[in-house]
Amino acid sequence: MSAARFDDGSRPGAGGVPTSSGSSFATGDAGTSAAAADVASATVAMDAGVNGGTATAPDAVTLGHVPALRIELRALSLGHRQVLHPLSLAPAPRAWTAIVGPNGAGKSTLLRAIAGLLPFDGTLTLDGKPWQAWPAKARARQVAWLGQNEAASEDLTAYDIAMLGRLPHQPWLAPASAADHAAVEHAMRQTQSWDWRDRALGSLSGGERQRVLLARALAVHSGVLLMDEPLAHLDPPHQSDWARIVRGRVAAGGAVVSVLHELNVALQADTLVVMDGGRIVHQGPPHDPTTHDALQRVFHHRLLILQVQGRWVALNA
């Protein structure tokens, strides 16, 4: 392990994330403590202070009830190959959980399983009730999903795409309500995609498209938000915006789970779930030395994990 601490003490008083913020975490497994929530809200306040000038819309979202999602998996096979081995995961409310691990570790498969999109041997429960026992729409209002490289029609406008996030809220054939329009506008302003609302998705660049798709997932206003590689095509400023949006969700009480290749963004999460070979090998807060150890193990000790201006970063070594 090569974790080193660079505390240069030069971080600006107002803008930086407190170096000691992590220390209020319990060193337990899942970072579900109330302290996590406090840190989360504190971070939101800080970030809002930093980005206040560029923010186009308030991040506050009323999420309503945040359900408890839990997976107890014995095995998951794709074709004849067992991709996931016994594991369990219960994303905590008021927390951002990042799933990380090397290529082929089963991260996306796990996320799809939690989203109820893949059959597996085991149980998936929402508020203690089996996934299948929920009506599809009621489920969809509580758990939103943003896929990896989501295919999308070239022919729908960005606005139409974002409005699809309101489908679980709309009765069959009913036109979009004022609340639907407001939710879509808010989500699109949050991801700064509002300006292209009338453009066909096919005419947008990869990053612009990704922001529209993110707005679609946000517009669901679900308590649980599952995102697979949401940073694809996003430039660094928009990656920061994404993290800020996630913080807003968490502050509103939501549970956010994201599969991330971008370790430096993942290290800003409340809990890191480290996967390797279809198993969860570690769960813990990003500042914890045992988490760093786990990361080093699964990435074959080819990381340099440092603390810079109060933030943990991972460099390739």
Add this chain to the structure above:
Amino acid sequence: MRAKSAPSAASAASAASARTAAQFVALLVLGAVLLALGLAIGSLGWSPWTEAGDTMRLILWDIRAPRSLGAWLAGALLALAGAVAQGLFRNPLADPYLLGCSAGASLGVAALLFVMGISPAAALALRVGMTGAAFVGAIGAVLLTLVLARGVTQSLRLLLAGVVVGVVLGSGAALLTLMNPDILRAMQAFMLGSTGYVGWSAVQVMAVALGLCLLTALGCSRTLDALTLGEDTARSLGQRLTLIRLLLIATLSLATGAAVAQCGLIAFVGLVAPHLVRSWGPTTHGALLLLSALTGGALLLAADIAARWVIAPQELPVGIITALLGGSYLLWLMHRRKAHFGGAGGSQ
């Protein structure tokens, strides 16, 4: 105008729906104008209904009116089937033809004629039976294509399976036709596609089928929108994909079956009409399905009028005209897309 001045969330939606409404009205007007032309043009060339005598009235009422209406309805059905197929299989090349659906429908008709040993004249009285047979054939063909393609996820495999099913079922229909010379003539017109045999009973059958298919398709249109984001996302939005897929496959088969049973194999309308509508601007499936049906109706009616008129008093099978027009349009589209893709590829 008011919608534009207020930069509210609803303005994006209302601007789009205003455009859709304008296109809807324009296509209805176009359909009406073509219908009037269809009444005025016959095997004698230009003979407007204003100079109507008793004979003329008979020709108008018994021949031109049902034929023109029938051409519009068949075009609308085929275009709707095409739009449904393209949305359902998330493949811009899906079309009743390419999925083997049309061939299945024609095999159904050939099988019915073969079993009943019916002459073309008697067959006219059996429009409903023929539609049923075509429907069964069409749905069987789509299911066969889906089984062979092992689902809809791989576009290439889907299209290849569709072509194989189309060829095999098409030869099955040809074989049945050859084995019974009585139905040869009926089937020949059928294979080329012709609106010549369309009477009022056929119009009724197609009108009912179009109504049913439009209702079902529009009811499922939001699921089609959600499906553009992929199966996982559509499911995560609470859409009941299995049920909707079955409904839409039934819709696709009924629309194709109804059109094929009355007018035979008419190519390209189902493929071209939705592409035309899309080329006018971004659109949701609700608008796409409706506008495609209207466009398909106008296209086939226009082609039918041309078929009567170009070498009057002889007439061309309308299927030949749609194949020529549709084929050229697709070639042009392919050419344009290639340039388009080249540009996009460079930037990525």
